[in-house]
Amino acid sequence: MTYCVALRLDKGLVFMSDTRTNAGVDNFSTTRKMFTFQVPGERLITIMTAGNLATTQSLISLLEERSKKALERDPSILHAPTMFQVARLVGQTLREVIVEIQSKGQMTAASFxxxxIVGGQIKDGFPTMFLVYPEGNFIEITEDTPFFQIGETKYGKPILVRAYEPHMSLQDAVKLLLVSFDSTLKANLSVGLPIDVQTYENDTFEIATKTRIEQEDPMYQSISKGWGDALKSAFQTLPSYDIESGKRQK
Known part of the structure; x- marks a missing residue:
């Protein structure tokens, strides 16, 4: 399974993904799920993937192969004029990969x-993000939907809904996403460390920060423990429910 999240802030974009591909009692493996395409000073595009590994690897391989000589191999996401057109190309390529696999009779349709998630900025455009579906269609991020999740989304969503603010700093957004990931990691074995993190500041067309967070990372451990302690403390301050009063009301 997978967990990937992308946030749009007033100041820029934040991307975070886990790296686990298999989970079992004694069988764990990792692979990168975040990929960046860049033309310095002109565009920066980040893609995160979830789903069948063969499908996502084929998708990224095709996008990379078609981007090596953009002028000779249109369409290329390094030559598309807008982020909308980038999302359209990614959707078309994803659909192309799925149809090809399906035509070979490999597994059921749902298996691949x-x-x-596609996010970034192209010169003369604004930073934005898109969620691309297997069918090739997609939706764009909005003020009402300021973040996208793919993969195992349900455990990490509540903290995003409650704590997200568009004006928060990139650093606080990373902290927020780490809490979201920590909740998911503790609830689902199929999502696991290391975690890849990338931030982007508006109109820079370059990566602001990029890192991989390992299990022993002291800041992650501090955030994880601090969040757990804060939840326990908050729980203790809540009023106890009067069960006898509830019975009488019936």
Whole structure:
């Protein structure tokens, strides 16, 4: 399974993904799920993937192969004029990969589905993000929906809904996403460390920060423990429910 999240802030974009591909009692493996395409000073595009590994790897391989000589191999996401057109190309390529696999009779249709988050900025445009579905269609991030999740989304969503603010700093956004990931990691074995993190500041067309957070990372451990302690403390301050009063009301 997978957990990937992308946030849009007033100041820029934040991306975070886990790296686990298999989970079992004694069988763990990791692979990168975040990929960046860049033309310095002109565009920066980040893609995160979830779903069938063969599908997502084929998708990224095709996008990379078609981007090596953009002028000779249109369409390329390094030559598309807008982020909308980038999302459209990613959707078309994803659909192309799925149809090809399906035509070979490999597994059932649902077995090789994948979803993708595409985010970034192209010069003369604004920073934005898209959620691309297996069918190739997509939706764009909005003020009402300021973040996208793919993969195992349900455990980490509540903290995002409650704590997200568009004006928060990139650093606080990373902290927020780490809490979201920590809740998911503790609830689902199929999502695991290391975690890849990338931030982007508006109109820079370059990566602001990029790192991989390992299990022993002291800041992650501090945030994880601090969040757990804060939840326990908050729980203790809540009023106890009067069960006898509830019975009488019936």
């Amino acid at each position: 589905q994948a979803t993708v």
